[in-house]
Amino acid sequence: MAIFAPWVAPYSYETQDTLKTLTFPNFEHWMGTDRLGRDLFSRMIYGARVSLFVGIFTTVFALLIGTIYGAISAYAGGRTDNLMMGVVDVVFALPDLLMIILITVLMGRGVTGVFLALTLVSWVTVARLVRGEVLRIKEFPFVQAARALGASPTRILAREIFPNILGILVVTLSFRVPVAILAESTLSFIGLGIAPPFSSWGSLANDGWTAIKFYPHLILFPSLAIFLTILSFNFLGEGLREVLDPRTSKAHE
Amino acid sequence: MLRFIIRRILLAIPVLITVATLTFLIMHWVPGGPFDTDKILPPEIIANIEAKYHLDKPLPMQYLLYMKQLLQGDLGPSYKYLGRDVTDIILDTFPVSFTLGLCAVWVVLGLGIPAGMISAYWKDSLLDRSVLLLAGMSISVPSFVLGAVSVWIFSHQWHLLPPALWEGPRHILLPAFALGAGFSGYIARLTRTTMLDVLASDYIRTARAKGLTEPIILFKHVLKNSVYPIVSVMGPLTAGLVTGSFVIEYIFSIPGMGRFFITAVTNRDYPLIMGVTLVYAVLIVVANMVVDMLYGWLDPRVTLK
Numbered sequence: 001m002a003i004f005a006p007w008v009a010p011y012s013y014e015t016q017d018t019l020k021t022l023t024f025p026n027f028e029h030w031m032g033t034d035r036l037g038r039d040l041f042s043r044m045i046y047g048a049r050v051s052l053f054v055g056i057f058t059t060v061f062a063l064l065i066g067t068i069y070g071a072i073s074a075y076a077g078g079r080t081d082n083l084m085m086g087v088v089d090v091v092f093a094l095p096d097l098l099m100i101i102l103i104t105v106l107m108g109r110g111v112t113g114v115f116l117a118l119t120l121v122s123w124v125t126v127a128r129l130v131r132g133e134v135l136r137i138k139e140f141p142f143v144q145a146a147r148a149l150g151a152s153p154t155r156i157l158a159r160e161i162f163p164n165i166l167g168i169l170v171v172t173l174s175f176r177v178p179v180a181i182l183a184e185s186t187l188s189f190i191g192l193g194i195a196p197p198f199s200s201w202g203s204l205a206n207d208g209w210t211a212i213k214f215y216p217h218l219i220l221f222p223s224l225a226i227f228l229t230i231l232s233f234n235f236l237g238e239g240l241r242e243v244l245d246p247r248t249s250k251a252h253e
Numbered sequence: 254m255l256r257f258i259i260r261r262i263l264l265a266i267p268v269l270i271t272v273a274t275l276t277f278l279i280m281h282w283v284p285g286g287p288f289d290t291d292k293i294l295p296p297e298i299i300a301n302i303e304a305k306y307h308l309d310k311p312l313p314m315q316y317l318l319y320m321k322q323l324l325q326g327d328l329g330p331s332y333k334y335l336g337r338d339v340t341d342i343i344l345d346t347f348p349v350s351f352t353l354g355l356c357a358v359w360v361v362l363g364l365g366i367p368a369g370m371i372s373a374y375w376k377d378s379l380l381d382r383s384v385l386l387l388a389g390m391s392i393s394v395p396s397f398v399l400g401a402v403s404v405w406i407f408s409h410q411w412h413l414l415p416p417a418l419w420e421g422p423r424h425i426l427l428p429a430f431a432l433g434a435g436f437s438g439y440i441a442r443l444t445r446t447t448m449l450d451v452l453a454s455d456y457i458r459t460a461r462a463k464g465l466t467e468p469i470i471l472f473k474h475v476l477k478n479s480v481y482p483i484v485s486v487m488g489p490l491t492a493g494l495v496t497g498s499f500v501i502e503y504i505f506s507i508p509g510m511g512r513f514f515i516t517a518v519t520n521r522d523y524p525l526i527m528g529v530t531l532v533y534a535v536l537i538v539v540a541n542m543v544v545d546m547l548y549g550w551l552d553p554r555v556t557l558k
Contacts, residue, residue, distance in 0.1 A: 089264075090267060094271070094534065095492060095495065095533050095534055095537050096496060097496035097499065098530050098533055102276060102530065103279070106279050106282055182395050185395055185397075186395060186499075186500055189397045189500060190500055205397065205398070205401070209397075216405055223395075226395055227393055230394075231390065235389070
C-alpha cells in the first residue's frame, strides 16, 4: 500500500479543497478532510510511506552496523573489545529521545535527519546483543574446529558464526521496527520530527490533536494506524521468537 | 559495597562529560542562531549581544568557560527568557516533572504487579489470557495516543477531569495514567513470568505442605521472591518515563522540564537545551546506579563487585 501510494491514494497529499474543510468521514473522503481540505485517507497513505520507511530502514541499518561492530568486538577480545564496548556503554547511557532530538536539530528535520538520528542511537543495543551471542558461539566445538583448520577470522565470522545468530537477528529486527516507528511518531507528534509538507502518521496525529474536541476523527485514524502497526510487529516478533530463538525453550512455557 | 559505588560513580563521569561535550558541540554546529530575527540589527548591537553571552570568543574558550560554569552549578543565562538563569528555570520546572514521574511510577507498579500476579495465579484461565492481551496492547500504544484518547473520553465527552494544565491533584490523574499505562504492560508480563517460576519452586511446595493459607503464601513467599526482576528494570523504566514525559507534558500543557525542552529546541535557546539535557542525563545515570545498589541490597544472591 505504502509503496504504491501515488496510484492508490484517491487524492494528492497536497490538494486542497477549500470548500470541504474539516469534513467528517463520508463516501467521497473516507476519513474526512483536514483544516485545509486535504483528504485524510490520501495523507495517511503517504504518511505510511514515511513512517514505515523510517521504521524499517533505520532498524536494518542499525542491525547492520550493530552486528558488524558487535561481532568484531567479541571476536577480537582483549583490549580492543574493552575499548569498543566502552564506546557502546557511553552511547547506551545517553538518554535516547534527547539525543535523537539533538541530532535532528543538527541534521535538519527531514526524513534523512530523523533516519540518521534514530540509527545512531539504536545500533548499540544490537551491538551488545550480537557481542554476547558471538562470545557464546565462539567457544562451540565447530568454531574451534574451523579455527584449527586454519580458516580466517572473517571466514569464521561469516560462515560459521553468522548463520547461528541469524535467527536472533530476525527476531531483533521485528522487535526494533516498532521501537523506531514509535520514536519517529513521538518525535513528529511533538513537532520535532518530520517537517511539512511531508507528513508521517505522527505529524498527522499532531495536526489532529489541535482539533480533537470537535473533530476527533483527525487524530483517531493516524493513532489507530500507529497502534495497529506496532501491535502487529510485536506479535510478529513474539511468534518469530518462539520459532527462531533457541534461548526460549518450549519447556519453559 | 563502597568499592562498587565508587566504581559506578567513576563510570558515570565520562558519560556525563560526553553528554556535556556532545550537546555543546551540536549546539554550536547548528546553522542559525537564537538572535536571528526578521529585523536586521545594527552590527554594534549584534556585537554587544555576542559579547554578553561570550559568543565572540573562539570555540575552545567558550567550551572551557561553559565547563567551568557547569562545575559551579551555573548553567548560564537563558537566551529567550531574558533575565532568567537556566538553573532557575530548571529548579522551577523540575519538581513538576518529578511529581508527574513519581505518580506514573505508582501507576506502573499499581497496575502492572497486581495484573501480573492475577495472571500467574490463574494461569491459562480466561482472566490470564485477557491480562496478556491487554499487556500486549498497552505495550504497543504510544503514550500520546493514550493521552489523546483519555483526554477525549474523560474531558471532552464525560467532562470528568480537566484536559490540561497543572493546578491540583485532579490534574495529575490523566497524565500519570497516560505516561504509566504503557510500561505497566511490561511489568505485568515480567511479574507473571517470575511468579510462575517461583510458584513452581520447591519452597512454595513446602509452604503449601506446611498448610499455610494461600494469601500468606502469595504475599509473604511468592511476592517477596518475585520483586527482584522488577527492581532490576526500574532503571530503564525511569529513563523511559523521563523521555515519555516530554510528550505527556506537551499534550497536557504541563509546565515541566519536558515542555520547556521542546520550546527551547524550537527557540534555539541553547543554554536551556544543554541544561535540560544534562539534568536528564544525570537523572538517568543516578537512577541506574540506585537501582543496581538496591538490587544488590535486596537480593542476597547478588554480590556487588
